[in-house]
Amino acid sequence: MGYEKAISVDITGELAEYISSAVGEYGLYEAFRAELQEAFAEPESNHRYVTAEDVIARNKLRG
Known part of the structure; x- marks a missing residue:
């Protein structure tokens, strides 16, 4: 059923x-x-663990 169509x-x-x-x-x-x-x-020691909730909260603050 699917197809691709290119538009310029x-x-x-x-x-x-x-x-x-x-x-x-x-x-x-x-x-x-x-x-x-x-x-x-x-290096992995520089990585921080964040949850989806952390990201959503951060993005709400950024507006």
């Missing part, structure tokens, strides 16, 4: 500028990958 959209103006600034020079995936590699390179 031209984006200009303020939205195009915003996307360019959010994605950056190396693309969103590359920036995210670099952050993950850096995080996983840390």
Whole structure:
């Protein structure tokens, strides 16, 4: 029942500028990958245990 459909959209103006600034020079995936590699390179002694409730509470504070 499932299928894939590709859609191409031209984006200009303020939205195009915003996307360019959010994605950056190396693309969103590359920036995210670099952050993950850096995080996983840390020794386990630097890791902190958090629960889902901890994350939800933290995110509510950030608004």
